[in-house]
Amino acid sequence: MKLLALEARQNGYYYQSRYQQIADFGAELYVLNGVGTDDLWPADRYRRADSTHIADLIAHAKAWHAEEDFDGVLTFSESGVVAVAAVAAALGLPGIGVDAALTSRNKLIMRQAHERGGAAHPRFAFVETVESALSAAEEFGYPVILKPTLGAASNFVFRIDDADQLRERYAQASAGIDEMSWYAMEAGGVDLGPHGLLLESFLDGHEHLIEALVWEGEVFLGSIVDRVTIEGDTFDDDVHHAPTSLRPEQVAEVHALVAAGVRAQGLANSALHAEVRFHGGKPHLLEIAVRPGGGGLDHMARISAGYDPIRAVMDVARGVRPDVRHFTPTAVHTFAMCLICDSGTVESIGVPGEVTDAEELFYLKVSARPGDVIRRPPHGNSILGGIGATGTSFDDAMRAATDLADRIEVKLS
Numbered sequence: 043m044k045l046l047a048l049e050a051r052q053n054g055y056y057y058q059s060r061y062q063q064i065a066d067f068g069a070e071l072y073v074l075n076g077v078g079t080d081d082l083w084p085a086d087r088y089r090r091a092d093s094t095h096i097a098d099l100i101a102h103a104k105a106w107h108a109e110e111d112f113d114g115v116l117t118f119s120e121s122g123v124v125a126v127a128a129v130a131a132a133l134g135l136p137g138i139g140v141d142a143a144l145t146s147r148n149k150l151i152m153r154q155a156h157e158r159g160g161a162a163h164p165r166f167a168f169v170e171t172v173e174s175a176l177s178a179a180e181e182f183g184y185p186v187i188l189k190p191t192l193g194a195a196s197n198f199v200f201r202i203d204d205a206d207q208l209r210e211r212y213a214q215a216s217a218g219i220d221e222m223s224w225y226a227m228e229a230g231g232v233d234l235g236p237h238g239l240l241l242e243s244f245l246d247g248h249e250h251l252i253e254a255l256v257w258e259g260e261v262f263l264g265s266i267v268d269r270v271t272i273e274g275d276t277f278d279d280d281v282h283h284a285p286t287s288l289r290p291e292q293v294a295e296v297h298a299l300v301a302a303g304v305r306a307q308g309l310a311n312s313a314l315h316a317e318v319r320f321h322g323g324k325p326h327l328l329e330i331a332v333r334p335g336g337g338g339l340d341h342m343a344r345i346s347a348g349y350d351p352i353r354a355v356m357d358v359a360r361g362v363r364p365d366v367r368h369f370t371p372t373a374v375h376t377f378a379m380c381l382i383c384d385s386g387t388v389e390s391i392g393v394p395g396e397v398t399d400a401e402e403l404f405y406l407k408v409s410a411r412p413g414d415v416i417r418r419p420p421h422g423n424s425i426l427g428g429i430g431a432t433g434t435s436f437d438d439a440m441r442a443a444t445d446l447a448d449r450i451e452v453k454l455s
Contacts (some may be wrong), residue, residue: 043069045359046103046115048129049122050094050229052078056409057118060340063352072110074103076229095230096125100132107133114359120194121227123147123332124234136361138332142308146332148235150191152307153242159306162299162326165243168236172212175241179208182243188215189240194224195336196280197423201244214420215239222422247320249328250286251335253343253351254300254314255358255366261301261314263369264349266293267342280337281379283436284346285371293369296325303330311361313354315339338378338405338430345404345432346376377439378405378430381447385418386454391426397449402442405430408450416454426452 047061052075061083064071073083076094091102103115114135117126123143130137138146145151156163165182168191169175179186179202188211189199198215202208216239219225228234249269255262266286288296300316307330315335317328334340334351343349347370354364388410398406408427410416416424429447433439 043356043360044110044112045069045071045356046106046112046129047071047073048075048099048103048115048117048126049078049119049227050076050096050099050125051121051227052082053119053121053223053227054409054414055079055082055411058082059407060118060352063340064356067353067356069356072106072112074099074106093230094228096128096232099125099229100129103129103133114356114361116355116359118333118355119227120147120331120333121224122229124232125229128229128232136311136359138309138312142312143332144233144235145307146309146330148191149189149193149240149329150238151235152329153240155306155308156303156327159302161302161306162324164245164321164326164328167241169212169239169241172209175208175212175239176205178241179205182241185244187242187244188212189242190215190219190222190225190238191240192225192228192234192237193219193222195423197222197224198420200420211420212239218421245319245321245326245328247323248287249317249319250288250296250325251282251339252296252300252314252316252318253335253339253349254316255354255364256304256309256312256314257358257363257366259305259310261297261304262366263293263297263300264351264354264366265339265343265347266296266369266371267339267346282337282339282342282377283439284342284376285373292325297369299325299327300330303327311358313351313358313364315351337380337428338407341405341430342376342378345372345374347371375433375435375439376404376430377433377436377443378428379443379447380428381408381426381450382418383416383426383452384454385416385421388412388414388416388426389453389455390451391453392451394449394451397446400431400442400446402431402433402439403429403446404432426450
């Protein structure tokens with residue numbers, strides 16, 4: 043099995059561990075970056091186009107495909123889904139299609155699709171001026187959510203409680219989204235739809251992250267993880283726990299909602315990451331992305347529900363039905379969280395052996411490196427990485443993960 047992974051602009055070394063998972067599962071993985079470092083992947087299976095333009099990415103992918111005869115093309119990056127759809131179509135390989143990819147990438151187009159498809163979602167408005175944002179907020183009622191149409195990882199996503207705060211956050215987000223890394227990592231020469239800000243009504247209930255799959259139109263919920271973050275006005279400190287606290291009837295409601303959203307987004311065969319939040323006792327869609335969730339969600343899915351999102355991506359990329367069943371949780375408690383520090387430039391990150399050798403540890407990724415600049419809200423949402431631990435209960439797993447995280451030493455200059 044030969045698979046091609048692609049990013050228009052390399053997202054540091056964040057996906058290197060997932061590329062290694064694919065190789066460990068027995069695939070020959072080749073990596074094509076438009077712009078990237080020399081040392082991301084073994085030289086005999088790594089190329090750069092030295093351009094982020096989609097025409098150049100397609101040309102390099104075609105030339106390499108002629109040599110290697112790839113079985114599929116994939117990405118783990120939210121900023122890569124449209125480019126990969128275009129490359130897959132150009133190479134005649136399985137893919138979701140550019141239209142479905144765009145609908146699943148641009149949050150405004152996604153919301154419009156959910157509206158047409160009858161999938162429950164927050165009220166929304168595309169706000170091109172602060173005056174239109176204030177007007178929409180007055181109509182929806184505070185609190186409201188402000189977010190980029192082409193964002194990811196909660197960059198410039200704000201909860202706003204009054205008009206004065208909205209004026210401040212709108213100015214910060216408007217100034218920041220053009221420099222946002224997730225926008226800069228998109229391929230050039232691709233119509234990504236409106237690049238701006240959405241204002242949404244606030245959903246006041248509990249939130250859940252779902253690794254899912256659609257195959258020939260049938261939707262499977264592979265795993266469900268509860269988001270247990272104590273929220274402020276930014277959404278930057280993701281903390282997750284599984285097994286989910288949802289009751290069976292709520293799981294059924296979530297399944298129906300995700301299926302409606304998948305149909306609305308025009309998806310037939312794809313690995314999925316869905317985010318759902320309850321409001322008024324009923325689930326509403328935050329988003330459905332066409333790639334696995336980040337952080338340790340793939341590890342949590344395996345341990346807490348017996349579903350493997352990475353293997354699913356590999357199979358979907360080559361047009362083979364993944365090994366999946368409907369949601370069946372295990373009894374193992376998992377707790378994962380982002381590693382977060384103050385703003386600054388990383389001088390060093392020390393991870394002692396007592397952390398890496400801990401029996402409870404199931405996931406540790408340190409994606410930041412010395413010299414990296416850490417930006418915190420409202421200027422960005424950089425993290426050091428993530429960590430996860432198992433336990434016999436929610437509290438046990440939480441104590442294990444937080445204790446291990448506290449032992450990691452970070453020096454900033």
